[in-house]
Each structure stands twice: as C-alpha cells, then as structure tokens.
Amino acid sequence: MLGDNTRRDIVIVGAGPAGLTAAMYCSRMGRRVLVVDKAAAGGKAASTDLIENYPGFPQGITGADLMQRMRDQAFRWDAEFQNWEVTNVRQVPEGFRLSGKTSAMTCRAVIWCAGTRERRLGVRGEERLTGRGVSYCATCDGPLYRGRRVAVIGGGDSAIAGALFLSRLATKVWVVHRRQQLRATKVLQERARQCDNLEIVWNSVVTEIVGEDRVRAIALKNLETGHSQLLEVDGVFVYIGSVPNTEPLRGVARLDEGGYVVTNETLETSCPGLFAAGDVRRTPLRQVVTAVGDGAIAAMSAEHFLASQE
Ligand SMILES: Cc1cc2nc3c(=O)[nH]c(=O)nc-3n(C[C@H](O)[C@H](O)[C@H](O)COP(=O)(O)OP(=O)(O)OC[C@H]3O[C@@H](n4cnc5c(N)ncnc54)[C@H](O)[C@@H]3O)c2cc1C
Structure with missing residues (x-):
C-alpha cells in the first residue's frame, strides 16, 4: 500500500537549483511545500567540478559547495x-x-523541476560496460582513472569541462567529436588547446565500446574518410546532450518535439496549476543561474494561482 501523506499546497518535483529556489520562495510565503527527489537534494549541479559563472563567487565555487548552500537556505523555513x-x-x-x-x-499545484538526464550513445557495449569504464560524470568517476587513458565523447561545454577535469588525473585524454569545430565556449576551447595531454579526434563517431569485463577500447569511424580505428582506453565519458525528465507529464501538459515542457512567460504549462522550471522546460539557456531564476518565477506564479482560488 502506498504511503499517502497529508495533502500539500505545492509539490516541487526535483531538488536541483530550480526546485530548491522554488522551495525557498514558496515556504517563505507560508505555503505547505513538499520537495520530492529520487536522489539526494542538489541536482546535477552538485556533481559539477567548478562553477565559474554563477554570480557572487568571483573565484568560482564547487558545485557541491554551492548546492549545499542552496539546500541549507531552501529548508530554513518549513519546506x-x-x-x-x-x-x-x-x-x-x-x-x-x-x-x-x-x-x-x-x-493543489505542482512545480516540475526534474531536469534532464544524459543522452546515451546507443552503441554496442555501452549498456553492458556502464559502471565498468563507461561513465556520464567526470567529477563523480574521474578519480578512478588517475594515471590511465580516457576518451570523452562530445564537443560542448560539458564535454570540454569534463575533459579538462580528467586531464588533471589521466595520463591522456582524447576528445572524440563528430564535427570539425567544438561547440564549447571560447574560454574552454582555449584551455583545451593549451592542455598538453588532451587531444581532439575530429569528425569521428564511436561505433562500439569494446571490452569483456571492463572497457578496453573504443571503435571509431571518421565521417569524412570512412576510416575506422580502435583507440585503446580505460574509460569513456559520454557527453552528447540531454533528454528531459518529462515522461510522467505526457498527456498532462504540452511537450515540444524534444520532450521539453512548453511554458508561457509565467512558467505555467498548458495545464493550469502545473508549472515547470529549469533545464526541463523549453528554454534557450540551461544553466544554474537560469534554473534559479525560473524557480523564483514559477514559485510566484504558483502562489498567484493558489491565491486566485482562495
Ligand atoms: C557536466 C556538467 C557541467 C555543468 N557546468 C555548469 C556550470 O559550470 N555552470 C552552470 O551554470 N551550469 C552548469 N551545468 C548545468 C547545470 O548543472 C544545470 O543547468 C542545472 O543543474 C539545472 O538545474 P535544474 O534544477 O533545472 O535540474 P537538475 O539540477 O538536473 O535537478 C533535477 C532533479 O530532479 C530529480 N528528478 C528527476 N526526475 C525525477 C522524478 N521523476 N521524481 C523525483 N525526482 C526527479 C533529479 O534527481 C535531480 O535531482 C553543468 C551541467 C553538467 C552536466
């Protein structure tokens, strides 16, 4: 039998930067708030090495430290x-x-702040070797690869930040990117260029992850030449984008073609009383600073929605 606790005014799903900010706003306004997360509070940002673009921390702050502070603040009231x-x-x-x-x-109202999860490569060996050399989080698993050789798959900010982090531990880091140019911001590209043990494998995709009990190599195919090669590595870190955590909202609120929640400017979805904030919604930028702003807007909108019913 399911444990049905008493009712709440607002349930916030997801305790990342968006959910924790929404919780702080809602509970300060005196609402009965419940925050639900399938993992520990802190969200994706908690496993980020160094966050240099969140205002107020001129030297940067580790994701773990920033999210600890957000957690402390969010639960200072009655959430x-x-x-x-x-x-x-x-x-x-x-x-x-x-x-x-x-x-x-x-x-009475829901704020959906469930974020995104990592997109899988979908190649042979990936599922079987996940946790045995295949990882989706450099800061979580990177220390296991001290003195080893690793590959990072992807060319965006997360991939390059992950590769730079790994370059401080591993002897060699290859970044495998399907294009001839990285998508990462200029500052990260510059750091990658200056990193002695980091090499970029351009125009290439992974066709298989090879190994029995552990990753031994990755099979690559060059999209320009059609040439295939085997790159011997001990670990593979996959950063090829994200998938929104919106499955429970299918048929309840409008999602876009990528599965992201469509909201209006008050962050209300197509379903009255259901709001969405942070990475999970259709938005031009997915960062801590935007998730936090979204959390505040969604909380105020939920408050107006509840007040309009009273
Ligand atoms: C490697 C990496 C580096 C990054 N570096 C930076 C950076 O330097 N600066 C920056 O600003 N941003 C950075 N980001 C982006 C930043 O982490 C996100 O934009 C931010 O965490 C989004 O916050 P959120 O609250 O929307 O979602 P999340 O932080 O993803 O939190 C969502 C939460 O919802 C929970 N959840 C999901 N589904 C359910 C469910 N069905 N039921 C219950 N709980 C659920 C999850 O467990 C999670 O805790 C980085 C991201 C990555 C992956």
Whole structure:
C-alpha cells in the first residue's frame, strides 16, 4: 500500500537549483511545500567540478559547495523533503495526484523541476560496460582513472569541462567529436588547446565500446574518410546532450518535439496549476543561474494561482 501523506499546497518535483529556489520562495510565503527527489537534494549541479559563472563567487565555487548552500537556505523555513521518484501525474478534483512505487501525494499545484538526464550513445557495449569504464560524470568517476587513458565523447561545454577535469588525473585524454569545430565556449576551447595531454579526434563517431569485463577500447569511424580505428582506453565519458525528465507529464501538459515542457512567460504549462522550471522546460539557456531564476518565477506564479482560488 502506498504511503499517502497529508495533502500539500505545492509539490516541487526535483531538488536541483530550480526546485530548491522554488522551495525557498514558496515556504517563505507560508505555503505547505513538499520537495520530492529520487536522489539526494542538489541536482546535477552538485556533481559539477567548478562553477565559474554563477554570480557572487568571483573565484568560482564547487558545485557541491554551492548546492549545499542552496539546500541549507531552501529548508530554513518549513519546506519538507521526501526521497522518492514521481512516475505518474494526473489531474484530480483537488488539483493533482502524484504517485510513484513507494509513495503518493495530493496537492493543489505542482512545480516540475526534474531536469534532464544524459543522452546515451546507443552503441554496442555501452549498456553492458556502464559502471565498468563507461561513465556520464567526470567529477563523480574521474578519480578512478588517475594515471590511465580516457576518451570523452562530445564537443560542448560539458564535454570540454569534463575533459579538462580528467586531464588533471589521466595520463591522456582524447576528445572524440563528430564535427570539425567544438561547440564549447571560447574560454574552454582555449584551455583545451593549451592542455598538453588532451587531444581532439575530429569528425569521428564511436561505433562500439569494446571490452569483456571492463572497457578496453573504443571503435571509431571518421565521417569524412570512412576510416575506422580502435583507440585503446580505460574509460569513456559520454557527453552528447540531454533528454528531459518529462515522461510522467505526457498527456498532462504540452511537450515540444524534444520532450521539453512548453511554458508561457509565467512558467505555467498548458495545464493550469502545473508549472515547470529549469533545464526541463523549453528554454534557450540551461544553466544554474537560469534554473534559479525560473524557480523564483514559477514559485510566484504558483502562489498567484493558489491565491486566485482562495
Ligand atoms: C557536466 C556538467 C557541467 C555543468 N557546468 C555548469 C556550470 O559550470 N555552470 C552552470 O551554470 N551550469 C552548469 N551545468 C548545468 C547545470 O548543472 C544545470 O543547468 C542545472 O543543474 C539545472 O538545474 P535544474 O534544477 O533545472 O535540474 P537538475 O539540477 O538536473 O535537478 C533535477 C532533479 O530532479 C530529480 N528528478 C528527476 N526526475 C525525477 C522524478 N521523476 N521524481 C523525483 N525526482 C526527479 C533529479 O534527481 C535531480 O535531482 C553543468 C551541467 C553538467 C552536466
């Protein structure tokens, strides 16, 4: 039987920068708020090495440290935290019914801040060797590759930041990128260029991850020449984009073709009383600073929605 706690005014799904900011605003306004996260509070930002572009920290701050501060601030008032995964959302006369394998909850408004998860390569060997050399988080798993050789797949900010982090631990880092030019910001590209043990493999894709019990190599194909090669590595870090965590919202709110939640400028979705904030919504920039701003706007909008019903 599901543990159905008492009702809440607002349930916030996801305790990353967006959810924690929304929790701070909602609880300071005196609402009964519950924050639900399937993992520890802190979100994706908590596993980022150094955040240099969040205002107020001129020397940068580690993701873990920044998110610890956000957590402390979010729960200073009366917001409550529960650890479970929301797998179903439906509208009921009282508002919304959220449920998962271990719990369920009824509330009047929802702020969906569930972020994104890493896109998989979808090649042979990836699933079998995940956790055995295949990783999606350099800061989490990088220290296991001290003195080893690794490959990073991708060419955006996350890939290059991850490669630079790994270059301080590994003897050699290859960045495998499908194009002839990186997408990462200029400052990261410049740091990559100056890094002695980092080499970029241009115009290439991974066709297989090779190994029995552990990663031994990756098979690459050059998209220009058609040439194939085997690159011997001990670890593969995949950074090829993200997929939004919106499956429970299908049929409830409008999603775009990529699965991101479509919101208006008050961050309300197509379903009244359901708001979305942070990386999970259709937005031109997915960063901590924008997630935090979204969390505040969504909280104010949820407050107006509840007040309009009272
Ligand atoms: C490698 C890397 C480096 C980055 N570096 C920077 C940087 O330097 N500067 C910067 O500003 N940004 C950076 N970012 C981006 C930043 O981390 C995100 O923009 C930010 O974390 C988004 O916050 P969010 O609250 O929207 O989502 P998230 O932080 O992703 O939090 C979402 C939360 O929702 C939870 N969740 C998901 N689904 C469910 C469910 N069904 N039920 C319950 N809980 C659920 C997850 O467990 C997670 O805790 C980086 C990202 C990566 C991957």
